[in-house]
Amino acid sequence: MFDNFPLWPQRASTMAGNVDALYIFLLIVSGMMILLIFTAVIFFSARFRHRRGVPAEQIEGSTPLELIWSVIPFVVFMVIFLWGAIVYFKGRTPPRDATEVYVVAKQWMWKLEHAEGQREINELHVPVDRDVKLIMTSQDVIHSFFVPAFRMKQDVLPGRYTVAWFRATKPGSYHLFCTQYCGTQHSGMIGNVIVMEPAQYEAWMSGGVTGPLSATGEKIFAELGCATCHRSDSQGRGPNLQGVFGRPVDLADGRTVTADENYLRECILDPGAKRVKGFQPIMPTFQGLVSEEQVNALVAYVKSLSPAGKSGAAPGPAVAVPVRAAGRAVSKGSQVQ
Amino acid sequence: MPDSSLIHGEVQNPALLHHFAEPQQQRDAASLGMWIFLGTEVMFFGGLFCAYLIYRLKYFGDFAAASQTLNAALGAANTVVLICSSLTVVLAVWAAQHARRTMLLGSLVLTIILGFAFLGIKADEYQEKFELHHVPGASFQFQKSIPGHPDQMANPQHAQIYFALYFIMTGLHAVHMIVGIGIFIWLLYSAWRGRFTPDYYTPMEIGGLYWHFVDIIWIYLFPLLYLIDLHK
Amino acid sequence: MAIENPQPERVNYLNKEYGIGSWLLTTDHKRIALLYLISITFFFFIGGFFALLIRLELLTPTGDLVQADTYNKLFTMHGQVMVFFFLIPSIPAVLGNFLVPMMIGAKDLAFPRINLLSWYIYVIGGVMMLHCMATGGVDTGWTFYTPFSTAFSNTKVIEAGLAIFVAGFSSILTGLNFIVTIHRMRAPGMTWTRLPLFIWAHYATSIIQILGTPVIAITLVLVVAERALHLGIFDPKLGGDPLLFQHLFWFYSHPAVYIMILPSMGVVTEIIACFSRKRIFGYSFVALSSIAIAVFGFLVWAHHMFVAGISVYAALVFSLLSYAVAVPSAVKVFNWTATLYKGSIHYDAPMLYAFGFLGLFTIGGLTGLFLAALGVNMHVHDTYFVIAHFHYIMVGGAVMGYLGGMHFWWPKISGKLYPEGWARLAALIVFIGFNLTFFPQFILGYVGMPRRYYQYPPEFQVLNVLSTAGATILGVGYLLPMIYFLWSMRYGQPAPDNPWNAAGLEWKTASPPPTFNFDEEPVVTWEAYNYDELDAPHKEEVPVAG
């Protein structure tokens, strides 16, 4: 009935319930406030309307009242704040073993690449009931990845990764919008997130795969000659990349950083900025030499070299392991039903 | 301009504008107005300082490398020039207040000369930057190692951000200097015409406030721009 | 003019001198206020015209009325014109300019020539903006987000940036003038606790204008420089950080919302006191809450950036601080409501606007709580929910207050009475039209329609049609006052000095006032809002006009 007149967005992720609950709480709180104020205003202005010979009664004010209506709202606000913060933390913290999808936004399309190697444009196929982590970057301006049904939004910035995640709960096709104004066809930069039953998803996944993203990355790694320095023993002129992802790294300037996706990305594009302690600054920059997709593949490859990066569907040592290791685990789960 | 103050009766002090009750009120209004304007100026430079702070922390090595292409001695010399000009400005204000005409005119002339000296040194530095292709834009070039790491070249893009901030900050400061010199030439003219008396020297006072403020900005720009990691 | 007036017309600021020169070179704050009134009204209708085109385009899900690029320019220039050339100067530069000196018993602002200069700067900025629009316009959104504005847009970004840069100085000079005037020019006996709350509100506004505006000025300089020379400060391809732009932009542009709403709160406070015939409940709390809003307003800017990629910890801090700024706003609403209690309430047009303000501002403020809640913000950020929220504040709040103030002080400004019946009707039309326009947008936003969309999925159409219908009504509501104000200038009844029997020094002089406001310098011996004395039984009650 409300096909053309929706009053509430579809609810299709684990976050949706959390956000809706807080939203409903806010609706109730503000509904009560509105009721209180509107009733008071209407009642006072009717009850105390001007009558000849009845002067207004002057009231200076009341400090206790002022305190009451400062402190009570403040307490309510703090409840909202804390609740909001908790929901936000959940939305900002991807689970460890999430399936990874690399997102490259450009004017005006979404390019999505699954860790397993499938590439899509403006469409993202995901299985139901599985955590999906989006590792996103932009080729040009700022975009924003928004799926109303998932109550999930994250700006996609050029020059770095931003991360978002969701866990779809209901099969179906959902709007994907760009919500950060990005130029002429901003409103055309839309797509669909298609949530599938695990079995269907398996079937979809098996079509037209070129190999996992990390394998592509390994190929690029070899083509660019990275392996001559980044050797898997400790004899190379560059750091050994085995097991680097997710670990703290000591830098030449004394700082320590965690080797996350953004760090790996920065090392490829601006190797001098955060050089690893004990190594010479000999690595050339690859800025302009590799595309965003190639950087993603390289990052996926380096991640696959360490246990922290092997989570989810990102397969371990590339090529060797069958493509959909984690996918099978879920499909087993669904077979039990 | 049909200045209604002249029409309004009972005005005795020609400098007293019609809407003020007494000279003291007018003086207080002017000085408060100037201080508030300086508050605006602080925030104007504040946006630049914010950008500077963030990139300096992010790209410290590159900033140090870029900074060391500046001539710190010239920067220090310019600091001294500005400090001397601040002294001549307070002396001028004092002279106006105490009706010392010669001292007033002399201090104002000195201030203007020092102002031009500052701009001259600055122009010399700018010229060198042009010759070295250190001006951000299409012809920007930067090849220098990071201080303390002779084997590591600074990232030219990050150095360009340094130079962009350098030129915008010092350029904005120089614009303020030029405006300041203009104000002081006008003050010199007014002083020469004998417009300032111990009872009325408000323009001297607020002009001086402006000049000192420009000096203070430079007092910060000098260490921030010229003295990054100089010891390495 | 006023032929039936039996008495010889008194000399006032309007009839003292005639001729273009006497206006364009005036240093009289009241005349400058009128110059501003004409200019901002002009820009209001330009911005309104853009809004109308936007709403018409959104009648259907597909783009059919204008091209996508044109649409993008429309919403960009609607925002820029309305924010920088209408809302920010609206109440301060018109009503504030007119009333601040009169309310404190001064002959003029502290720096009359700077006041005139500020108008000229505004006009120069306005002409630059018009030139920018006439030669192709700009499509970055009023927010100028980098790197789109600096490296990708191929429209007149530099021109628009410089226009706003210039206009900013007009705002700074107005704020500076107000602060100095309020500190230095008060009449004898006009202590801080006797100041009308309108003055407190303008004082707080001025703080924001002088400390916030320079930051956006320098930010726009950086954008222009970056676009012209590719410096890399905001461009990630060159090592810069686009989020730095957002920080600097919102450092001003969030407090700028308070530049728009605080003066409006001041207006509404005056109106509520007058038409309830009461001293404002909790005077000192209302006064201090204005200052608190100005100060806290500077601490919350990054709540526009919760999903922009800022640090999670910073988001936490900014969310917390955002709730802190909500408290003083709530305090104000409660105090206004409490002022009505045991009042003697009249329903004249200004009061109707004040009621409208109260209702719309309450809704606007409460929906701000939604946006400041981190968890909900992830969903509603950059959707129509945001659009609805800030229009409730900036149009429902600021413009309602502005119109209320225009009605309240129109007899003082023009010396004429406007037709009360029409004014009440207009207030009603604006209220209904506004809610019909913007309430559906809350729902639209939560359902998921992103802002700045030229086309949209068909299921959003019904709500959009409602909104467009409301916008038409709203447009009529805004045209009406302009028509009857103009009408009243020629045909209106001459206004008595104090048609509302209101408290406040501005009502103790002629309507319209003489050039130096008061024939003799007032000495204040009473508290603000001394309605008990005005309404004391031994005095004959002056019937409220209308």
Place this chain on the structure above:
Amino acid sequence: MSEHSSSSLVTYVGIWAALIVGTILTYFAAQIDLGPFNAAVALTIATTKALLVALFFMHLKGASERLLKLVVISTLFFLLILLALSMADYSTRAWS
């Protein structure tokens, strides 16, 4: 007003000398390796110099009213807000 007698001339020259010394000090302190304290030393000297200029040359010290000091302090407060809250973002970006 009377305080601005010729004794204030002596003060002015004294302040001027202090500022010159401060400049020389900054210049040479920058040549010595003080580890992380180089920037701190430079900024401390700069702030001292700025204070001297504001207090004595701009007569903030002798200002009869607290209002002018309030203007300065509140301006610096808002500048600090701008710097501190922006840095609050930049220094805590890492999040997994």
